Amino acid sequence: MNTINLTIDKKPVSVPAGTTVLEAARSLGIQIPTLCYLGLHDLNIENKPAGCRICVVEVEGRRNLAPACATDCAEGMVVSTHNIRVLNARRTVMELILSDHPFECLTCAKNGTCDLQSMAQELGIREIHYQGEKSTYRKDTSPSIIRDVDKCILCRRCEMMCNDFQTVGALSGVNRGFQAVVAPAFEMNLEYSSCTYCGQCVAVCPTAALTEVDHTGKVLRALADPGKTVIVQTAPAVRAALGEAFGMEPGTLVTGKMVSALRELGFDHVFDTDFAADLTIMEEGTELLGRLTRFLEGDKQVRLPILTSCCPAWVNFFETYFADMKDIPSTARSPQQMFGSIAKTWFAERIGVNREDLVVVSIMPCLAKKYECQREEFSVDGNPDVDYALTTRELANLIKQANLDLKQLPDSDFDQPMGESTGAAVIFGTTGGVIEAAVRTAYEIHTGKSLNRVDFKELRGLENIRSATVDFNGFPLRIGIAHGLGNARKLLEEIREGKSEYHAIEIMACPGGCIGGGGQPLHHGDSSILKARQKAIYTEDELKVIRKSHENPAIQELYASFLGQPLSEKAHHLLHTHYFEKKKRKVSIG
Amino acid sequence: MTSIKVELKQHQAEKLREVCRSFGNQEGELINVLHKAQGIFGYLPAEVQEMVAEELNVPVARVYGVVTFYSFFSMIPKGRNPISICTGTACYVRGAEKVLDEFRKQLSIGIGETTPDGKFSINCLRCVGACGLAPVVMIGEKTYGRVAPDEVKAILKEYEND
Ligand code: SF4
Ligand code: SF4
Ligand code: SF4
Ligand code: FES
Secondary structure, three states, X not given: OOEEEEEEOOEEEEEEOOOEHHHHHHHOOOOOOOOOOEEEHHHOEEEOOOOOOOOEEEEOOOOOOEEHHHOEOOOOOEEEOOOHHHHHHHHHHHHHHHHOOOOOHHHOOOOOOOHHHHHHHHOOOXXXXXXXXXXXXXXXXXXXXXXXXXXXXXXXXXXHHHXXXXXXXOOEEEOOHHHOEEEOHHHOOHHHOOOOOOOHHHHHOOOOOEEEOOOHHHHXXXXXXXXXXXXXXXXXXXXXXXXXXXXXXXXXXXHHHHHHHHHHHOOOEEEEHHHHHHHHHHHHHHHHHHHHHHHHOOOOOOOOOEEOOOOHHHHHHHHHHOHHXXXXXXXXXXXXXXXXXXXXXXHHHHHXXXXXXXXXXXXXXXXXXXXHOOOHHHEEOOEEOOOEEEEHHHHHHHHHHOOOOHHHOOOOOOOOOOOOOOHHHHHHHOOOHHHHHHHHHHHHHHHOOOOOOOOOHHHOOOOOEEEEEEEEOOEEEEEEEEEOHHHHHHHHHHHHOOOOOOXXXXXXXXXXXXXXXXXXXXXOOOHHHHHHHHHHHHHHHXXXXXXXXXXXXXXXXXXXXXXXXXXXXXXXXXXXXXXXXXXXXXXXXX | OOXXXXXXXXXXXXXXHHHHHHXXXXXXXXXXXXXXXXXXXXXXXXXXXXXXXXHHOOOHHHHHHHHHHOOOOOOOOOOOEEEEEEOOHHHHHOOHHHHHHHHHHHHOOOOOOEOOOOOEEEEEEOOOOOHHHOOOEEEOOEEEOOOOHHHHHHHHHOOOOX
């Protein structure tokens, strides 16, 4: 028998065997509170250490209360989720957690978005009956992420993301008892660990134990400086999520309102990273075609599959774990960096501003981009191509500080020329999008024919690893797609073993791609939010008049007046990069 | 955390790899491998943990997590003259704790620690089976019986030129 019948809060319910009490209750609309538990089921991500015990329920006939998140339903079970015994137990658990938590809510980076805070509110905690010593630990700041371990409640969600989903293993529970913390090996700073800055630990941390490095102050100062021209670029995934920070439904596209907000904030030019995404396709697509042509001509030396290179966390990952294969990824820089490079050369010249007086700000769904823009190779004489990378969340804060209500702002258009983009660029924001965009352009250039359908639905979805074959004029081009570094690792190991069947592979570090980036409004474990954002991205693509990167008129002009051809010497110099072997950081800490 | 930088010598590294191999380089054998490794090196410096992580293909953060979870594992090398004080029942009853306190005071280190010059370290032992001599202290191979706190100074003096 596969169906199990039970009663929860006097309501009968039938569920498939293996369903937890938590899930069964949710199917009845009963929201049992959880803290350590996290389930993103569409992505096969689950954290179930049964550690916090906030989700306890009473099961008739059992002596002890049971954690709903880790208790399977059984035939005939009678469950109460909110009797006095349960409520008291839950309150005790909460008070115990809070007795070792700093009371800094008013000035905390997570104020208003913290799960612990909202749980305390829901449980009606008014007093803490337990007093004790509070654990303290040093703060750790890296280029992207701040660790404030004093705020850690040891839910281990970060550890699960870093170990199971990303297979990076930068974080682990160390020490025990009162000294227990989640930390990198030897408790070194994150910066010296194998961390890729994907930010997925930050994305799931219920408290402010893990947060992004905040650069809003620096951006405000630049905006206030009359000597500076400050321009901004916004990544595709931002417009599909920013609205959530203003109470809008997940999946609401706010492109036009976001542009208005950025103008109100005082940016001199409001541009689009999508412009640079189209540029990326020109370079990366040409590179793909070049390798493919050589392959078809029988060149045995040619490195295939080619791997996309626009996700900086992914770049960090292969520089650490697959440095022996660093000639396989495309050498194309990420759209963020291509934008910065073109802005501080071509555009700066056009408007007659010195590089030093031009400040390039980017709005990203991403924490790795904060690190990326600080990489030395992306600067000229110490002046970075991109000065500051803010997250979607930081932008939301700036908009609120400026007393703007995003919902009420009118729609407006990006500035020209670096605001012009195509539908192909928009879909960079989701897993599968970069390769679909590349296929649209590479197909037309390779075959000389125009595509009669631009939607490659076979490349879309949220499955961890996807593959599809696209007919390139008789040649079956085999494509692989992975999101999440653990999934990427599988494809990479196949290549290393010489077993890979693919010609091109797209990799994104975050679940769902950038829509699920570490800098996005928090999903609080609800994967339907990621799905809604993904849908929004494809809608924006469909709404675009031009949907192929090589047809972007601003890009065509950029090549005609400045770059020459894709992969020209100038393009190589400004738009491509090389990779380094990151030592699997041997301990050199003391 | 104290970190002591050591380069693993070639033969030590080989020995460690051999240990990992003898456990089939299995992730699940991590604790057993670490146990053996501590037997070889006396402690588990960062370099040893890194090598174990590489051989068993587990993140080094996780290895460190295990090392810091079990008090049996140590990241600090024992002193050249490791002092072991029996705190079994018989020794305890006859004042082992006072003796222990005196050693700690004289050397300014705690249990499980090593003096900065690497000369002494202090550890506690469960009953060593010499109850007739309680309280018992061992320094290296040498055993001292019926130790009184006021003898500690003289005992340490024996190692003056070590
Ligand atoms: S940013 Fe990514 S790689 Fe770094 S610790 Fe967090 S989850 Fe791990
Ligand atoms: S750092 Fe955050 S996610 Fe990680 S264990 Fe602590 S509270 Fe949980
Ligand atoms: S998938 Fe996107 S958001 Fe995530 S690390 Fe990569 S570029 Fe950043
Ligand atoms: S949510 Fe169930 S034990 Fe933490």
